[in-house]
Amino acid sequence: MAFQIVLPKLGLTMQEGVIGGWVATPGQRVSLGDTLFRVETDKVDVDVEAEGEGVLATAAEAGAVLPVGAVVGWLLAEGESVPEDGASPDGDAGQGAAASSAASTPTPAAVPVTGVGTAGGRLKASPNARRVAAEAGVDLQTLTGTGPGGRIVSEDVEDFLARPLPGEAPAERPADAVEPGATAGFVGPVVRKLAAELGVDLATVTGSGIGGRITRSDVERAAGEGRSTAARSAAPSRAGRTPDGPRPGDVIPLRGMRGAIARNMMDSLHSMAQLTHGYEVDVTELVATRSALKAEAADTDRGAPSLNDFVVRAAALALRDHPLLNAGIVDDQIVVADRIDVGLAVAVDGGLLVPVVRDADRLSVTAIAERTRELATAARGGTLGLDDLEGATFSVSTLGAYGVDFFTPVINPGNVAILGVGRVKDGFRWEGGTPVRTQVLTLSLTFDHRAVDGAPAAEYLRTVGRILGRPLALLSGI
Incomplete structure (x- = not known):
């Protein structure tokens, strides 16, 4: 009996994916666990393995953009033919028809051109680049990507098309x-x-x-x-x-990563009672401590923890005392998480990813620094896995490098709070009648008022500020 191969749902926010390319070839006999194709989602690229055995028949070309659940092929018994209605005997004919329609869309023949280079290993291209290339009949194998990690972006296709x-x-x-x-x-x-x-x-x-x-x-x-x-x-x-x-006159579809961000942010704002507190923290000693660490690390290749690494650890430790902010709302119930996994907002081309630092309260500042560098590099290089992106119980978003003091971060769906980190700026405090220069950091805590009231949220910020005010204790793990 024909076994349907469908586009899997990889993550809670996925609604569509791109067939990045078939690893197995039509007519090939595959076994359970063999890699069939690679799917590109709004977050990561994932290999899809066979859930059965049989002879492969494909129904979707590489580059096709399909909804979750669409039929992309079948595993057939020896001598068996593809179902005429596009569905298995007990399958969903509607999905099969949708996939068949997508697969039957004619793809123009590749333009016979002199290649400007091919991507080493697996071809990496953005969904929009694949769409533009398919419409224009350009073979992506002839292009050299200029995006993150050598990924082919739509500008590379346009640049190629413009060449005579x-x-x-x-x-x-x-x-x-x-x-x-x-x-x-x-x-x-x-x-x-x-x-x-x-x-x-x-x-x-x-x-x-x-x-x-x-x-x-x-x-x-x-x-x-x-x-x-x-x-x-x-x-x-x-x-x-x-x-x-973007350039003047461009029209940017809300699809892929951008579409996922749009949906998630609207869902977040429409489904929660979000409120933001602003709080200034004296980080004079923290800045001095980090400067000393930076000087010590100048002759090494390990680097010094960033101020944000200290903030992530302080935020995680404070959640131990304020577990209500490390929670989610499920079926009208507040579910407090049993571990502290902090998501870090990382800006990438075309959007934002939130990789997760697991058990952040159990890690030293140095370990957090190493992990955040790894995650940021992987995010910008397009090599994050789904495990790196799912399951944050709390999030931290930093805009201080852009000169922003205060902002109102939007809570990631599934959480009840997110901490925004602004820039370090000059401040002062009075010692008797004398003003003394200080370094001040503004924190912005957005919380879901359904789960957390204003006073507990303010107490959390005060705890974070108190921890940041003791950098040596924070660094030693006390």
């Missing part, structure tokens, strides 16, 4: 467009965008790419030659490269 085919004249551009240098046959939109952000006149740039094409390196080199070190450091950059972002 071998022997073809460059496309005619508007009269007001910036003309490239004399040796440049064409300037792609991604390179043009980079030049605009770095203030580089493309007419002065000589391309070093194929056929004299101006590359990113050419633009960056021109920017370095024409601007001072201070000006270069002020140019928009993140992790050594110009960030990808």
